[in-house]
Structure formats: structure tokens, C-alpha cells
Amino acid sequence: MTTALCPPGTANPELLALLGRTPLARIGTPLPQPHPGFWAKLEYLGAGGMKARSAVAILRGAHARGELPGGAPVVESTSGTLGIGLAFAGQALGHPVVLVGDSELEPSMRQLLRSYGARLELVDRPAERGGWQAARLDRVRELLDRMPGAYWPDQYNNPDNAAGYLSMARELTDRLDQLDVLVCSVGTGGHSAGLVEPLRRRWPRLRVIGVDSVGSAIFGQPARPRLMRGLGSSIHPRNVGHRHFDEVHWVGPAEAVDACRRLARGSFVSGGWSTGAVALVSAWAARAQPGAVVATVFPDGPHRYLGTVYDDDWCRARRLPAPVPTPVEILHPGAVEVTGWARCRTVVDPLDPPREPRP
Structure with missing residues (x-):
């Protein structure tokens, strides 16, 4: 893609x-x-499921620290649930959302994420170490290199x-x-x-x-x-x-x-x-x-x-x-x-x- x-x-x-x-x-x-x-x-x-709570908090925190300019794209890895939350937060706060999933993501979830306006990229094979998660994170880093100004919420480590x-x-x-x-x-x-x-x-x-x-x-x-x-x-x-x-x-x-x-x-x-x-x-x-x-x-x-x-x-x-x-x-x-x-x-x-x- x-x-x-x-x-x-x-x-x-x-x-x-x-x-x-x-x-x-x-x-x-x-x-x-x-x-x-x-x-x-x-x-x-x-609305937006459980992880809409964390997605809104993450984007608001990044705004407050000056890490996320208005209208900048947000790029994140997801197995589905956070993706829904970020799509909600992106609409509410005015940020386009790019999500990295994998080929095991259910077709219905792919359709739903795209219907909510997120752009979805899929990795097709797990990493040798770290499996699907590591493969998705590798793709996130590639996208960040190609999208200057994009913000990575880093859900795994972001307080x-x-x-x-x-x-x-x-x-x-x-x-x-x-x-x-x-x-x-x-x-x-x-x-x-x-x-x-x-x-x-x-x-x-x-x-x-x-x-x-x-x-x-x-x-x-x-x-x-x-x-x-x-x-x-x-x-x-x-x-x-x-x-x-x-x-x-x-x-x-x-x-x-x-x-x-x-x-x-x-x-x-x-x-x-x-x-x-x-x-x-x-x-x-x-x-x-x-x-x-x-x-x-x-x-x-x-x-x-x-x-x-x-x-x-x-x-x-x-x-x-x-x-x-x-x-x-x-x-x-x-x-x-x-x-x-x-x-x-x-x-x-x-x-x-x-x-x-x-x-």
C-alpha cells in the first residue's frame, strides 16, 4: 500500500x-x-469502546506537551480495539489516523476501522522475534520516517x-x-x-x-x-x-x-x-x-x-x-x-x- x-x-x-x-x-x-x-x-x-478513554487522554497529553500539532496525523499499531478508540479520538480532536494491523485482523474489524475514517496498513508476516506485535511496530517506524510531523502514541509505554x-x-x-x-x-x-x-x-x-x-x-x-x-x-x-x-x-x-x-x-x-x-x-x-x-x-x-x-x-x-x-x-x-x-x-x-x- x-x-x-x-x-x-x-x-x-x-x-x-x-x-x-x-x-x-x-x-x-x-x-x-x-x-x-x-x-x-x-x-x-x-462510544469508541474502552480504549477511546486512553486514546483521548494520549492525544490530549501530547497536545499539552507540544508533541502533537493541530491536524497532524497519528500513527499507531493495533490489534483492533485501540484502533477504534483512536478513530474516535481522531475525529473528536481533529487528527487523521493511520493504523497498522496484521493479516490476522478480522475482515469485519478492517471494514469498521476504514468506515470510521482511519487508513489501515497491514503487515503480512510476524517478526522472527516479537511476532505480530514486533512486525507492526517495525511498520509504524517505517511510516514515521516517511511522514514528517506524524505522532506515535506508543500505547505500550505512554503513561x-x-x-x-x-x-x-x-x-x-x-x-x-x-x-x-x-x-x-x-x-x-x-x-x-x-x-x-x-x-x-x-x-x-x-x-x-x-x-x-x-x-x-x-x-x-x-x-x-x-x-x-x-x-x-x-x-x-x-x-x-x-x-x-x-x-x-x-x-x-x-x-x-x-x-x-x-x-x-x-x-x-x-x-x-x-x-x-x-x-x-x-x-x-x-x-x-x-x-x-x-x-x-x-x-x-x-x-x-x-x-x-x-x-x-x-x-x-x-x-x-x-x-x-x-x-x-x-x-x-x-x-x-x-x-x-x-x-x-x-x-x-x-x-x-x-x-x-x-x-
Whole structure:
């Protein structure tokens, strides 16, 4: 695809009034076993989806620092969800948006991003190290070299990513009298980093559970090709605050698919890989700690997954194993490579230098 400078955008700041204020739903569907229930923030019902919050915060922060001139193009890598958020922010703040996806991006998501006015470029093969994410980032850097004045939000490392979720934290404290356990999917690390500190100021004893994908490197497992998209990472985003998490769960595709379908049949709210994974772990947390108030965030809805998560033929072709009803516990992220739902109460930052043993 040829690369040309984008025409300047026209700002539509009235869109910003649509940001956030999403419903908080009580979920009681067995997942897969009965549980006391948990709260879920339905971010897919907000304009631009969950990541519109971070996209607006990132572009506003860049404006304030003088890094993003008015009307300059914005170039970023996406697996889909941030792309929708940036398309929203670009329209609201007056910036053309160029998105770099990959050939595994669903056709429906490609159409949607283009319909929202974003220009989409696709990489056709994963990088030898870092997979699709690294390949997309390499293309982003190529585009920045060819587009003087373009801005790269760098969602994985930009602290304004987390700042975008302060509004969500306020919405949770306004609705809940008590919160004991917060369950967060982890990809760029933005929404967990943005929620934990303000929520712990309100509830100092809050426990935080991170939910990752099997095959993700974020919490010290080896990076592998991943069927699940939207959570997990083959690289190490600096926005992930490992110190915030009390434990981590890795969820496999079989468990996520099962949870998504149970949610759709029993609660009429569901979503994709991240939603299924956090719902499964939230139900587990509610069972494991009777009487605790548990909350999570459903990042997106089911529509982009109709040809994957909700398609019987697609799932059969991938030979997904039977989902397991409870997680296997491992003592350390480096102890064993997990292949399905597992939990670990030792949380480490893989980039921290190893400590010398005491004499």
C-alpha cells in the first residue's frame, strides 16, 4: 500500500460528551460453575469502546506537551480495539489516523476501522522475534520516517494510556460501596495501571488479579504464537505495573470461548477473548472468597468475534481442548510453561535483573 500524507482532520469536540459513563452489570451466570456473582463494567457500550478513554487522554497529553500539532496525523499499531478508540479520538480532536494491523485482523474489524475514517496498513508476516506485535511496530517506524510531523502514541509505554482510565475509576467508586477484588485483563497495561492506584486509595485492602493469555510474555512465561487477541503480549510494555498485582492467571482459548458463550446465553452481555477470560477469573474469585465484592471490565462486545469465538466450525477447526473447570496453580512463572488456565501468586517483572542469592 502506498503511503501519502493524510489530509488534516476536522475536529468534532462534541463527540467527547459520549465518552465513558458505561453501565455496571451484575453477572451471575455459572462460569462454568455457580458463583455468588460479580460486577462487570460494560465498556463496549461506550462510544469508541474502552480504549477511546486512553486514546483521548494520549492525544490530549501530547497536545499539552507540544508533541502533537493541530491536524497532524497519528500513527499507531493495533490489534483492533485501540484502533477504534483512536478513530474516535481522531475525529473528536481533529487528527487523521493511520493504523497498522496484521493479516490476522478480522475482515469485519478492517471494514469498521476504514468506515470510521482511519487508513489501515497491514503487515503480512510476524517478526522472527516479537511476532505480530514486533512486525507492526517495525511498520509504524517505517511510516514515521516517511511522514514528517506524524505522532506515535506508543500505547505500550505512554503513561497517558493509564491516565485515561481515571474516569473509569471514578465511575466505579461512585457506584460501589465496597470493592474487595479487581480483576483486570492485561495487554498494554493501561487500564489496570489507571484503575489500581485510585481504587486502592478508596479501598486500601483491594486485591488485584491480572489476567493474561497463554503464550504471553508479560508475566514471565515464554512468548508463543497466540490464538487469543486483545490481551497478552509478545513484548514487555512498560505500562504494566507488576507490583500492583497480587496474583496472575493465564487463560487459554478453550476456557475463554466457553465463558463467552455462557455469558451470551445466560447474561445477554458478552464479548471476545478478554471478556471471556476476565469473566472466568472473576467468577472463580467470587467463589474463592465468599462475601467478597468482585469487579472487572468487559473491554469489548461480541460482534467482531462472530466468525471466531462464536463460530462452531472455526472452533472445531482449531481443535480446542475441553475447558478445565479450575486453574492449575504454579509456584513461580518460570517453573513450568502453562498451556491452559493456570494461576500464580508470585508476580514478577521479567525485565527486573535477577537478584543475587544471599550468602
